[in-house]
Amino acid sequence: MIRGILLAAAAFAAGWAASAWRSRRLEKLRARYFSFVAHEFITPLTTMNMTVLNFLSGIFGEVREDQQPWLLMLREQIGRLDALVGDMRDLIHMELHRDLHLNRETAPLAPIAKNCLEVMRSGLARAGVDVRVEGLDALPELDIDPDRILRVIEAALNHARKFRVGGPIALTGSAAGRFASIRVDYDGPPVPPESLEHALSLYYAVQNPKSQVLASTGLGLGIARRLVEAHGGRMSLQVDGAGHARISMELPVSPEAP
Amino acid sequence: MKKILIVEDDSALALNMAAFLKLAGYEIHHAADGPAAVQAARKFRPDLVLLDALIPNVDGFEVCRLLRADEKTKSAKIIMVTGLGQMGDVEKALSCGASDYLIKPFDQDRLLKKIEKALL
Numbered sequence: 531m532i533r534g535i536l537l538a539a540a541a542f543a544a545g546w547a548a549s550a551w552r553s554r555r556l557e558k559l560r561a562r563y564f565s566f567v568a569h570e571f572i573t574p575l576t577t578m579n580m581t582v583l584n585f586l587s588g589i590f591g592e593v594r595e596d597q598q599p600w601l602l603m604l605r606e607q608i609g610r611l612d613a614l615v616g617d618m619r620d621l622i623h624m625e626l627h628r629d630l631h632l633n634r635e636t637a638p639l640a641p642i643a644k645n646c647l648e649v650m651r652s653g654l655a656r657a658g659v660d661v662r663v664e665g666l667d668a669l670p671e672l673d674i675d676p677d678r679i680l681r682v683i684e685a686a687l688n689h690a691r692k693f694r695v696g697g698p699i700a701l702t703g704s705a706a707g708r709f710a711s712i713r714v715d716y717d718g719p720p721v722p723p724e725s726l727e728h729a730l731s732l733y734y735a736v737q738n739p740k741s742q743v744l745a746s747t748g749l750g751l752g753i754a755r756r757l758v759e760a761h762g763g764r765m766s767l768q769v770d771g772a773g774h775a776r777i778s779m780e781l782p783v784s785p786e787a788p
Numbered sequence: 789m790k791k792i793l794i795v796e797d798d799s800a801l802a803l804n805m806a807a808f809l810k811l812a813g814y815e816i817h818h819a820a821d822g823p824a825a826v827q828a829a830r831k832f833r834p835d836l837v838l839l840d841a842l843i844p845n846v847d848g849f850e851v852c853r854l855l856r857a858d859e860k861t862k863s864a865k866i867i868m869v870t871g872l873g874q875m876g877d878v879e880k881a882l883s884c885g886a887s888d889y890l891i892k893p894f895d896q897d898r899l900l901k902k903i904e905k906a907l908l
Contacts, residue, residue: 569842572871573798576893580804583896589807612893631878633891677891 561626568619575615579608602652609649613681617753620678621732624756632675632760636784639710640666642676643701646683659691660698669703669710670787678757679781682765683712685750686777690716695773705783709763714777721769729767730755751777790907791815793834795825795851796869797843805838808896809903822846826854829861836906838899839886841870841877849884856885865906869894 582605584590586598593601623630643666647654654661672679683701690699694716703712721729728734732752751767758765763780792814796802799820806816817832819825821844829837837855841848848868855861868881871892881889890902 569871572892573801577798577801577804579893579895580801580808584804584807587896589811616893629876633878 557626561622564618564622564626568615568622571611571615572619575608575612579605579612582608599652606649606652609684613684616677616681617749620753620757621749624753630756630760632678632757634673634675634761636671636786637674637676638671639669639674639679639703639712639781642680643683646680646687647701650684650687654691657691659694661687662698662700663702664700665703666701666712669705671784672710672787673782673784674761675757679761682754682757682779683714685754686714686779689751689777690714690718690775693718693775695719708783709780710783712779712781716775718769718773718775720771720773721775726767726769730765732756754779789813789815790836791817791832791834792903793817793819793825793828793832793837793864795819795822795828795837795839795843795848797821797840805899808899812900814903820844822848822851825851826858826861829855829864830858833860834864836865836867836903838867838869838890838903841868841881849880852881852884852886867902867906 582601585593586601586605620630643663647661647663687699687701695718697717700713700715702715703710705711730751732749732755734752751765755765758779758781762782765777765779767775767777769775790813792809794802794805794809794816796805796818797820802818802820806818809816817828817834819828823845825837825839825843826846828834839848839851843851846854848870852866852868855864855866865887866885868884868886868889869892870877870881870889878889887906888902890899
């Protein structure tokens, strides 16, 4: 009797182990497949971006003034794809490989924000959005992965652009000890506390209360928060009763900074 | 004039990098796979090699080892270009003898900064 129970238990354990092994193997294959797909997007995107920039800087000959807006629009669309693929790649490494690696360097924030705004410029202009930047030039150099932080700022600005009900978006920065504080302020609709609680969670698609259409994929701010946390910083979203909203992030100042 | 060998199997990307870097004052050569890269490096003796990690026939990591083992090419700076970008790949590139690495997607600014830093 006992022998029978032990044999059944052993068979169950062996079956369970085989199933767990298959599951791990399947997960690895899945991770590898998604990594490959993301990688296959990256080279054409790099090429398209470089081609547009070569055109804009006159390397392929003079571009007429009336043609430039079209190239800028194309650059903006490439930037959106770039951010999406970057998010997908980071998500794969966060959730499947669990090996997200930051390429940290000592870098000033102002040129990163400038680059981000440059890419978003034509879209912001079309939407009639005024972005006011203040205090970024005075920040000390940060210890950051510039590409990832560009995407974090882009995600915050995109969120503000989607949810603002009017008025400008303010992008401001100030230093406080070993961390720099970066804030994106805008006026949006009031947000119910239960929605606000999850707004920076991965996969939580924030809904614009004024419409029934989902306004986000649930990735942008969720991934941005995880990236900020991977830097040792913090990210939050606060909205008061009148709809004044603030996305705040803290990023580490470089040890090399004075 | 400093010489740069671009090792990249995507010809559209190679052409764009070449157009930009020529204007920035570099002499450019191009190879599209591993064996051609080793041959071109031995022939042109570049100051710097922009070496894509995923190229046909012999991958970039192995090309990097071969260039480091060859008297004619071992002093060239090598920037490994990768779309992979995770810690393992970066460590692998550096352990193969790469001077630095550049992660796709990148733009002209980032490319030029990496090159100027390597050639200092």
